[in-house]
Amino acid sequence: MSQVWETLTITTAHIKQAKLSLRESYQQYWHMKVQNSRKLCFYDQVKCGYQLEKYLTIIKNPVQHALYTKLRTSSHKLRIEEGWYERHRLNREDRHCRYCAMQKVESETHFLVVPYI
Numbered sequence: 001m002s003q004v005w006e007t008l009t010i011t012t013a014h015i016k017q018a019k020l021s022l023r024e025s026y027q028q029y030w031h032m033k034v035q036n037s038r039k040l041c042f043y044d045q046v047k048c049g050y051q052l053e054k055y056l057t058i059i060k061n062p063v064q065h066a067l068y069t070k071l072r073t074s075s076h077k078l079r080i081e082e083g084w085y086e087r088h089r090l091n092r093e094d095r096h097c098r099y100c101a102m103q104k105v106e107s108e109t110h111f112l113v114v115p116y117i
Contacts, residue, residue, distance in 0.1 A: 026050075038092075039074060039084075042108040046072060071108055079106035 027050045034044050047053075053072075059065045070076045079097065083090035097106035097114070104110050 042074060043072060045109070071111075074108070076108075078108065078111055080108065 030050055034040050034047065037044075055065075055068055059068060074081055079090075079095035080092070083092070083095035093105060095105050096103050097110060099106075100114055102114065104114070
């Protein structure tokens, strides 16, 4: 058996192909996990692929950077998230917006689209 390893030649091309195969496999796994997560439904809408997002290098203000990241990853105080952690967990459809009279779920999309007056 040791003779096989002694005669085996691993080239740079083999290593590149292995890395590519692992990356593609992980990206498919990542995409499947994101699509099948109820918690990441907004993230799935705004995340186009498995790569570094431009806002991570463009936004220099640390407060704005943190707020944008929290919104994208559902680490915020909107009802869609808070209702999940309440003592008596609210059903998703019952997590209404506290700031408008529309009786819509206060989701990230609702927060970004509905003008608050």
